[in-house]
Amino acid sequence: SQTIHQWPATLVQxxxxxxxxxxxxxxxxxxxxxxxxxxxxxxxxxxxxxxxxGQISSEVPQNLSASRPQDRQFILSSKKLLLSDSGFYLCAWxxxxxxxxxxxxxxxxxxx
Amino acid sequence: KNEVExxxxxxxxxxxxxxxxxxxxxxxxxxxxxxxxxxxxGIVSLFMLSSGKKKHGRLIATxxxxxxxxxxxxxxxxxxxxxxxxxxxxxxxGADGLTFGKGxxxxxxx
Numbered sequence: 001s002q003t004i005h006q007w008p009a010t011l012v013q014x015x016x017x018x019x020x021x022x023x024x025x026x027x028x029x030x031x032x033x034x035x036x037x038x039x040x041x042x043x044x045x046x047x048x049x050x051x052x053x054g055q056i057s058s059e060v061p062q063n064l065s066a067s068r069p070q071d072r073q074f075i076l077s078s079k080k081l082l083l084s085d086s087g088f089y090l091c092a093w094x095x096x097x098x099x100x101x102x103x104x105x106x107x108x109x110x111x112x
Numbered sequence: 113k114n115e116v117e118x119x120x121x122x123x124x125x126x127x128x129x130x131x132x133x134x135x136x137x138x139x140x141x142x143x144x145x146x147x148x149x150x151x152x153x154g155i156v157s158l159f160m161l162s163s164g165k166k167k168h169g170r171l172i173a174t175x176x177x178x179x180x181x182x183x184x185x186x187x188x189x190x191x192x193x194x195x196x197x198x199x200x201x202x203x204x205x206g207a208d209g210l211t212f213g214k215g216x217x218x219x220x221x222x
Contacts (some may be wrong), residue, residue, distance in 0.1 A: 009152075009153075032209075034209045034210075036209075036210075036212075041214075042214060043116070043198070043212040043213055043214040043215060044198070044200070044210075044212040045212070046208075046209040046210070046211075049208070049209050059209075088153055090155065092209075092210075099142050099143030099145075099160060099162070099202040099204070100143075100160055101145065101157070101160075101200075101202070101210060102157070103147075103154075103155040103156075103157065105153070105154040105155075106153040106154060106155065108153055
């Protein structure tokens with residue numbers, strides 16, 4: 001069966017520090033991978049998606065970047081965190097051209 | 113870009129009440145998801161539907177594609193149903209991901 005792992009679950013980081021959130025998928029190959037963010041009082045917003053290794057599409061300009069070094073690994077990064085980067089980050093995957101989506105447990109990031 | 117609106121934003125009800133949460137979207141879609149998010153943040157997929165109605169236990173989801181509207185119903189609500197319920201739409205075709213509503217914060221009081 002397919003599973004998705006996202007870590008850490010919670011993270012408190014100082015302003016200006018780097019960030020690395022990791023998401024891995026098991027039990028499938030060539031998934032579409034997604035990073036979403038939920039800021040306080042707002043709905044989940046798509047940040048990045050990837051249809052294959054090294055292929056990253058960004059939906060909104062921001063202080064973050066994403067990478068896909070392996071087929072089932074998706075990493076969200078920042079070189080220097082801002083206070084506005086605080087929020088709930090969610091990784092998800094889907095099969096190519098399919099509507100069904102599978103979600104990680106999310107990471108609650110607080111930048112202080 | 114699809115605009116997804118949920119109502120109500122907040123809902124407090126007594127145990128046993130019938131609950132309805134609504135979702136409207138502006139652009140035609142391929143599928144719609146109803147998700148549940150508990151205080152810890154983790155998201156659980158409740159339903160994915162493209163037409164008609166689906167039922168799972170005390171939960172019922174309906175969608176009207178022509179009217180671009182979906183509802184989530186909870187029968188015989190229970191305090192453990194307290195959570196944020198999120199509607200998300202899938203446009204179809206490419207890999208553009210889901211567009212989410214802001215969620216409905218539901219509290220069921222004993």
